[in-house]
Structures are given as C-alpha cells and as structure tokens.
Amino acid sequence: MINEDMYALGAAPNKIREIFAYGLDRKAQIGDDKVFDLSIGNPSVPSPAIVDETIARLAKEGKGTMHAYSMSPGLVEARAAIAENLNKRFNQNYSAANLYLTAGASSAICIAIKAVVLPGEELIAITPYFPEYKTWASNAGAVTVEVPARTSDFQLDIPAIEAAITPKTAAIVINSPNNPVGSVYSDENLKQLADLLRAKNAELGRTIYLISDEPYRELVYDGLVPAWVPDLYEATFVCYSWSKSFSLPGERIGYLLVPNTMPDWQRVYTACSGAGRSLGYICDSVLFQKVVAECVDAPVEIEPYDRNRKILLDGLREIGYNVIEPQGAFYMWIEALEPDAEAFCEVCRQHELLLVPSNGFLTQGWTRVGYCCSEETIRGSLKAFKEVYDEYQAR
C-alpha cells in the first residue's frame, strides 16, 4: 500500500554515498592518512571568510522578523543583487523578475523540468550524467532519452543529439563544466547545439528548452571562460548553486534563471512558480538568501583544486592511465583498467583508494576521481594508483 516506485527509488543503492560512508568507517579503523577517499563532491576549500562573517553578523543583529517567510521566489533584494552580478559579468539586462531562488541547482532543475516537460514527453540527457535528472523527469511523468557524449573529448555529439530528437522532445539538460567528466563545452560546440535546436524547433513547430546545469561555472582552469548559454540559445534555463563556488553544498542555496530573452519568459516563469508549489517548496532559507545577497561578488578560490588537478593528471599519465584532462569542476574521468568499472573500483578499494564507478553515471568502463580534497590525499593516492596499475599489468 505504499508507492513501490518511491520505495525502489529510496532503496536504490546510492554508490557515491555508500562509498563515502565506507570511507568514514575505514578511516576510523586504520587512520585518516591511510585512506584515499576521492569519491564525493564535498568541496575541500573552506567557504569564503565573508560568508561565515555575514552569517554571524546577521544572527547577531537578528531582529524578531529576520527569519520570516520570504515570497516563494525569494527576497527581492537578494534576487536583484544576483541579477546585478550576472548583468556585470555577462553583459545582460536581468532583474529580480528573472530569478527564482531554489534549494540548490537540483531543485532548480527539478522545477524547470516539471514546468516545461509534459507527461509522456522526453528529456534528453548526455551520458555520463548525474542520475537524478532521470528521477526528476520521472516525477514529471516524462521519459529520459540518453545520448552519449563524444568519447574522444566528451563534448556534445551533435549528430547523435539530432538523431535522438523526436516530436516528443521537450527539453535537453546539459552540464558544463561537467560532473563527472570535467569537460567544458566549447563555444563552437554549444553554437552547433543551438543551431540544431533552432532548426528542430522550426521543423517540429515547438520550442525545445535547454536546461543548463551550472554549479561549477566558476571552477574552470587555464583561463577558460565558459559561454553564457542564453546568449547562444534563447530558450535556455540557467540552474545555478553556490554549493561548489562558495562551498555551501549542505545549505541548499541556488537559483533558476528564466532569462528575459526566452520566448514568452513571463509565462514560463509563472509555470516555474507553479512547479515549485507542486513540489512543496515554500521559499529558500532567508538567512542564506541574505548571505548571498551580500556576498555574491566575493571571489571564488580555485587554486587548490587546480594544483590537485595538475598533480593528479601528471601522476596518472606517468603511471600509464588513460585520463580525460579536466577543464573545469573538480572531477577527473579515468578509464578503468578492465571493462567492468565496478570490479576495477573494488580492486582500488583493496588499495584504500575510493573511486566512483561510471555505472553510477549510466556509463560503462570509467571511474570518477574527485580531487576536491587535500593535496596530501592526492599525493598519497598516486602511490595506490601505481599499485593498482602494477597489479593489472601482472595479471
């Protein structure tokens, strides 16, 4: 007499969380420095000092009503501050009316899907991908159609996307900088996608929405600047979170942007408000709304991640691993040394090296290595990576 789909979802093993829990236990057993947990995406860089200072100051100043409800889309002053930040950085003309504050990018994506993907319609997702996209499409009664990224460079495979579009395609979700691969889609690649979508819109007489999942936007290396996707394609939602840039993943603060360049944006925004209501959202934490309003211009520290990235990339290549060089986020995509990624990760585990098999991202034969940890852990892990490599060579 319970919803068995929900039971199955609740009972489904969450690989990343399982490995993380194992890592905590194992560290308690043999010592923190003996276990190399590269499984989870919890940022290791502390939040900017101004964030915690602002929290403390707001709490100290706290008046009777400081924790009162905000309107569902969020405080106007917070949304206006975010719009101003985006306008400066990306030369736009957004206002509070384009922003709906959400409990991180996850809730923004979940809302956008429910607002524009109808029951029975299709959402295209690019493998490997964060598997909750599929869960949220299901909640909207929609089907997820998987299209692999190009295996050469993990950019969007435009002909494969073209082949996957049907009259039922309502939206496509992309994630750049990418979790789990670390790729950043090039301007050229995104322009090709935009051209394809415009042609398909004309052919099919509908609007295919682009949902751009961007919590890693600022975590890019070698001076790369990711394109502002709504500049390339009008019907783009931007889903953002301060989880990674401000190291606030547990606080759930982010936004859904419905740009004023999107066709019929006010109607779409209204549908997003309705979708938020249907999912039980009342408003995002007002304390963190106020924190973001004050701190939105604070710089994002990427140097520790970049240092880890270089050490790990050089080290793994020297050992002999096939690694995709990450351009952004804090994950590295490494080919498993046997076709069965889960078996490979089990061998790694025996060397106290905790990685996520690509099966968790609906792809075979790879592993995700998170380098959002200490430099010491990265350096230590390379010894374990070498042992694993030698073990496979000796087979």
Next chain:
Amino acid sequence: MINEDMYALGAAPNKIREIFAYGLDRKAQIGDDKVFDLSIGNPSVPSPAIVDETIARLAKEGKGTMHAYSMSPGLVEARAAIAENLNKRFNQNYSAANLYLTAGASSAICIAIKAVVLPGEELIAITPYFPEYKTWASNAGAVTVEVPARTSDFQLDIPAIEAAITPKTAAIVINSPNNPVGSVYSDENLKQLADLLRAKNAELGRTIYLISDEPYRELVYDGLVPAWVPDLYEATFVCYSWSKSFSLPGERIGYLLVPNTMPDWQRVYTACSGAGRSLGYICDSVLFQKVVAECVDAPVEIEPYDRNRKILLDGLREIGYNVIEPQGAFYMWIEALEPDAEAFCEVCRQHELLLVPSNGFLTQGWTRVGYCCSEETIRGSLKAFKEVYDEYQAR
C-alpha cells in the same frame, strides 16, 4: 509548450500573499500604526535568543567542512537529538532512523503523500484547510476529497469522514492545532477517528495512513496538551516544523516522523526517502540542522500570543461577532457579517483591517484573523472591527 497545469498553479492568486503585499504598501502610504494587518502567519515573537546565538557561534567556529552535505535524511546527531526530545516528552522509543529532516512541515507532508498515496487514489482533507494539501496530492496524481469539520466546534466530523472513505482512500491529513480555525482535536475525537480507520482498514483490506500536520503543536492555551497521535493510531506520520515554535518560517527546518510503531515502518521510511529524491530534495540546511540539534529543548514562548488571543476574543464578542474560541495556533475564525466572505473582507479593508476570507481555505462565509502580531495592532484592530460591525448594522 509549457505545463499549463503548472502555469495555472503559478498564476493562481495567493490571497494571503496578496493581502500581505497590499498591507506593506498601505503602511508605507498612511503609516504602520494606521493599518491592522491580521492576514499572514509570520510569528511576531522573536526566535529564542539561543537560536541566533547558536547560529552566530557555529558560523564563528566554522571549519572548512561545516557547510558540507549531510545524508539526505539529515545529520544523525540532529535526528538523534530530536528523537531524544520526543522520547522524553511523549514517552516513546524513537531513534534517528525514524526521522527524515525536511524543509518545514510542507515538504514533510508533500513527501508523505507521494510515498503512500498512489496515482488515482484519494486523500481526505478537512475543510477549512491549508490549500496546498490539494496541490501536493495533485503532484502525486491523487485526488483530494474534502470533508467539512463539524461547524459547531470544528472538531473532526467522524460520520462525515466515514461516508467519504472509499476503497481508493489512501490517507487523511489532519492539522491540530488547526490553521485556520485554531481548534485542537480532543483525545476523544482522535480516538473515534482511529477506531473508524482501523475498522475501515479491516473492511477494505488496506492501511489508510494518517498524516498529522503539527507545526503549531506547542502553541496551545489554557494548559491544553494535544494527544500524541501515533499513540492513538499506528499508521500515523507526524509532520513538524520549527517555523512557528522557534519563529523560523523562512529557514525551512522541520521533520517527517515515521514512528517505529507504524506497520512496516522501515519500508514506508524507504518510500519517503525515494519520494524526497523524486521531489528534488538533497538535504535540509546543515546549519539549521545543527541549530535544531542544539536548541531542540529550548522553551517555546506563547504568552504574547495568548494575551492577544484573550484581548481579541473578548473584544470581538463584546462587539457582537460570532467567534470560534481558539485553543491553539495563532488564528481566530470569525463568521463574516455577510455570506460572501470576500465582500466582507473588502469592507474590512476599507477600514484598514486586513483579514483572509475563508475562500482561501475552501470554505464559505468566514474569515481568518491572525493574532501573531503586536498587542498594539490587536488593540487598534478592535476599533476597526467595531466600525465594520456598525456599518453592517446600519445596512
């Protein structure tokens, strides 16, 4: 090409928020002390001092990982502290495993409905009620069946509930202390409901779940102690929030309790975890999880509400209004002076008195008066109530 149901939901006027917004504008025009806004349920009592002190201290002590993800159900230490508090107060034997922390009671109810009400099944709600119950049932593909409370005392109308139960009834949602009426269901009334549900379960060969929405549990007057509903009926979910008791409505911190006395509670809990995932929840704010863990035993201040309650009740009865004496929460239910509650509230508005018509709670002919405001506002409002009464007498 958008979800028109979501558009309609987003475009639907939210009476309470509209009145609240009007009140802010009007106060700016003619002065705070000239407008008597009794529309919204934003607590006027400040949060307990220990809450803001704890926020400030945690932020000051803040280490790199203090804002890291928690597991989806919440930090074990927070859930254990809440379980301990419930065990002490209600003589139970709960543990962290019975609790799933949520973004307030709203998200707890939304999750519970999705977990146990299947598409096409029915959820019974008692009018007048917080209208989002219906929205969340819709998200689960379910239908809401409305059963009026007894109009004499706004307790549960057991024969009417019995008549409404069908083989498709999956759950019933109750809210005591009640918004908008202020009634608290008596032990006897709840026992009758439990007996009815057990009989129906046996007759229909299923479990009808009871979803107990309890954000006002501590806001009760005259020494009243609301029953602990799972003691009376096994298949009860408790949905709680610190929005009202700790005046934290904007921070979205609450819980869903799946008691270990519920049949098959572990399977039900797992279905709730799945439902949370499907709705886009990742975890509740870890800062507020930690705050609640430390402050859960802090006393709840009700004296200012009780004082307002008495002044308002005596004043309104003296004028001649038909008022339901509230036993809990911070709302009073007043019969409109004409059958059309919206027209009555419009007359009140002309006297700078802002009330919510009962239509917003799917009932005709009454208004909700919130007394979670200053005593000064309550005293001022009585003059306006008198003017309105005299105007109707003169018609």
